[in-house]
Amino acid sequence: MKIPSKPWTRTRPPKRVLAIRLQAMGDTMITLPYLQALRTTLPADTKLDLLTREEVDPVPRDIYLFDKIYSLGGGRHPKKIFLHALFLIPRLWMRRYDVVIDLQNNIITQTVRKALRPNAWSEFDRFSPIAAGERTRLTIEAAGLGANRLMASFCLKDPLKGPMLLKKNGWNGKDPLVVLNPAGVFVTRNWPLENYIQFASLWRRQCPDVQFVILGTLLIAEKAAALKVHLSERLINLAGRTTPLEAFAVLQQAQFVLSEDSGLMHMAWISGVPTLALFGGTRSDWSRPLGAHSAFLDSSDLPCGSCMQETCRFGDVHCLTRFTPDMVFQKALGLLRHANV
Numbered sequence: 001m002k003i004p005s006k007p008w009t010r011t012r013p014p015k016r017v018l019a020i021r022l023q024a025m026g027d028t029m030i031t032l033p034y035l036q037a038l039r040t041t042l043p044a045d046t047k048l049d050l051l052t053r054e055e056v057d058p059v060p061r062d063i064y065l066f067d068k069i070y071s072l073g074g075g076r077h078p079k080k081i082f083l084h085a086l087f088l089i090p091r092l093w094m095r096r097y098d099v100v101i102d103l104q105n106n107i108i109t110q111t112v113r114k115a116l117r118p119n120a121w122s123e124f125d126r127f128s129p130i131a132a133g134e135r136t137r138l139t140i141e142a143a144g145l146g147a148n149r150l151m152a153s154f155c156l157k158d159p160l161k162g163p164m165l166l167k168k169n170g171w172n173g174k175d176p177l178v179v180l181n182p183a184g185v186f187v188t189r190n191w192p193l194e195n196y197i198q199f200a201s202l203w204r205r206q207c208p209d210v211q212f213v214i215l216g217t218l219l220i221a222e223k224a225a226a227l228k229v230h231l232s233e234r235l236i237n238l239a240g241r242t243t244p245l246e247a248f249a250v251l252q253q254a255q256f257v258l259s260e261d262s263g264l265m266h267m268a269w270i271s272g273v274p275t276l277a278l279f280g281g282t283r284s285d286w287s288r289p290l291g292a293h294s295a296f297l298d299s300s301d302l303p304c305g306s307c308m309q310e311t312c313r314f315g316d317v318h319c320l321t322r323f324t325p326d327m328v329f330q331k332a333l334g335l336l337r338h339a340n341v
Helices: 025-041 078-094 107-116 132-142 161-168 193-206 218-234 244-251 263-269 325-338
Strands: 016-020 047-053 068-072 099-102 120-123 177-181 211-214 235-237 256-260 275-278 294-297
Touching: 016 025, 016 107, 025 047, 025 132, 025 263, 047 078, 068 078, 078 107, 099 107, 099 132, 107 120, 120 132, 161 244, 177 193, 177 263, 193 218, 193 325, 211 218, 218 235, 244 263, 256 263, 256 325, 263 275, 275 325, 294 325
Parallel strands: 016 047, 016 099, 047 068, 099 120, 177 211, 177 256, 211 235, 256 275, 275 294
Antiparallel strands: none
């Protein structure tokens, strides 16, 4: 795979590096462990900045990683974002960036990069059929700043945020936490809710003191309520009650995460939390979690696999329903053993 780039070739290290990632929450999260690894290879006096969007900047702002973060307004409207970027270019230009790492590669980021005229740059490969994390790693390496890797752990500026929120909602501070995340956007990404209930029952037999947590937006409020009926005080229901930053902080306390394809899934594995991802119609070659602490079940072995459709043409979503609660539970136990948890 050839990454468009102009590598850094000077004998001295760069003084200022700008990384760019604009879309969406999960995609932005994926860049963080690789940029953290980059931070460890740069001299202490080299500035590492980030250009992103206001919607996805809370987590990057709450971890010790970047010297400066620029956030574009405009919501999710490309024209408005582009306008905000144009107004920001003079400020960015004054920083005199030596290297620009474009981890987005669209018309907005290309315009910014060309306007800044850095000595070295690289652009994200948007289309190769490999995991986004790996493409991120290769893009950073293509800038000529040395070998890169997955560095899945973070120092939060407020490490007590997660524990305090959990204790406020019933956690005793000791019981192991398992996050359940039935948050796939489309029907073809949804594992049946009754399977989550059975999965939780299997886990409780193995570990009676386990406490489950459900996070996410109000879109999963109905599923969260149903799980609460079955799991009662064993479930901490935070659906629709956390910001992305608070959800990220809570995940740092988890022993394990079972998740459909969603931004929360990416938040989990990039944090080093053992994560099992369930992919139905999603292309797992693009979205799968990486690292020895993660695993996934997908549809790539089926003729209709990775269909990327909102609804199943057969009406039964058999790419996901074939994974029984016991199968998923055994996969989870294997992952925990492999991750030495």
